[in-house]
Amino acid sequence: MNRFFVFALALISCPGTQKKEVTASLSSQKISHTNVNSAVFDSSKKTIHVFVALCDNKYQGIVPVPPKIGNGQDLNNNLYWGCGYGVRSYFKNSKQWKMVRKYAIDSIQMERLIFKSTISDYYLVADAWNGKYIKECTAEFFKSCAAQIKDTLQVNNTSIGINGNASLLAYVGHDGLIDFKLLNEYKNGDGITRDAIMLACYSKRFFGPLLAATKANPIVWSSGLMAPEAYILHDAIDSYIKKQPAENVRNSAAAAYSKYQKCSLKAARNLLVTGW
Numbered sequence: 001m002n003r004f005f006v007f008a009l010a011l012i013s014c015p016g017t018q019k020k021e022v023t024a025s026l027s028s029q030k031i032s033h034t035n036v037n038s039a040v041f042d043s044s045k046k047t048i049h050v051f052v053a054l055c056d057n058k059y060q061g062i063v064p065v066p067p068k069i070g071n072g073q074d075l076n077n078n079l080y081w082g083c084g085y086g087v088r089s090y091f092k093n094s095k096q097w098k099m100v101r102k103y104a105i106d107s108i109q110m111e112r113l114i115f116k117s118t119i120s121d122y123y124l125v126a127d128a129w130n131g132k133y134i135k136e137c138t139a140e141f142f143k144s145c146a147a148q149i150k151d152t153l154q155v156n157n158t159s160i161g162i163n164g165n166a167s168l169l170a171y172v173g174h175d176g177l178i179d180f181k182l183l184n185e186y187k188n189g190d191g192i193t194r195d196a197i198m199l200a201c202y203s204k205r206f207f208g209p210l211l212a213a214t215k216a217n218p219i220v221w222s223s224g225l226m227a228p229e230a231y232i233l234h235d236a237i238d239s240y241i242k243k244q245p246a247e248n249v250r251n252s253a254a255a256a257y258s259k260y261q262k263c264s265l266k267a268a269r270n271l272l273v274t275g276w
Contacts, residue, residue, distance in 0.1 A: 053173030056131025061179035072131015090230035175200035199228035250274035
């Protein structure tokens with residue numbers, strides 16, 4: 001599929017002309033996690049945990065994209081996962097990351113990928129959430145930012161931290177907060193400041209009020225309509241794991257957006273911003 005066509009689809013899928021009822025309930029499904037107080041992991045190994053809400057014509061408040069890439073239950077063809085600029089495809093093809101594990105969790109968290117950086121001790125854990133459960137995915141992101149959920153994973157002989165035990169949390173997908181409200185205040189539970197990236201349309205406006213209570217540090221988020229494609233996340237993370245300041249991380253994200261979307265760097269920097 002022509003990548004400019006995909007970009008156009010990503011933009012028109014943002015809300016504004018069409019709203020749909022989001023039927024998923026936060027209490028309708030149970031997602032289990034390690035007890036917050038018993039999560040022991042190797043703190044020398046840093047983790048980036050990415051929450052991807054699969055693009056979904058049926059269950060999200062978007063202007064529909066073609067059915068093949070807008071099926072929120074189809075991992076392999078989804079716009080934000082299996083397409084060429086989706087998280088799974090882009091990171092799998094990156095020389096800077098090596099996939100060490102892939103597995104299914106359940107019908108809600110449909111797939112989990114674990115990558116190891118080839119240049120540092122960082123791990124990246126990316127979860128593909130069934131598009132029907134975008135509300136649950138968004139809530140899980142905030143709970144992780146606030147340390148209301150902490151968990152661990154065993155990777156070979158190493159225990160790594162995920163959710164609130166990760167140093168960086170990222171959300172990728174449609175901005176469901178335009179369509180629904182989350183009532184939890186997501187107050188920070190342990191006094192630790194985590195970093196956050198939110199690649200969704202108008203994420204600073206809609207994620208900001210809830211993120212503030214978590215005490216998380218917004219490294220990259222958006223001021224307008226955008227295509228949340230994986231090269232933005234990839235290049236932002238590249239600067240992040242090199243311990244560069246937030247402004248450098250933002251600049252890397254903007255440079256990637258400018259390159260792939262053929263827009264000016266100034267426009268990309270106006271769109272992808274950092275801090276409050």
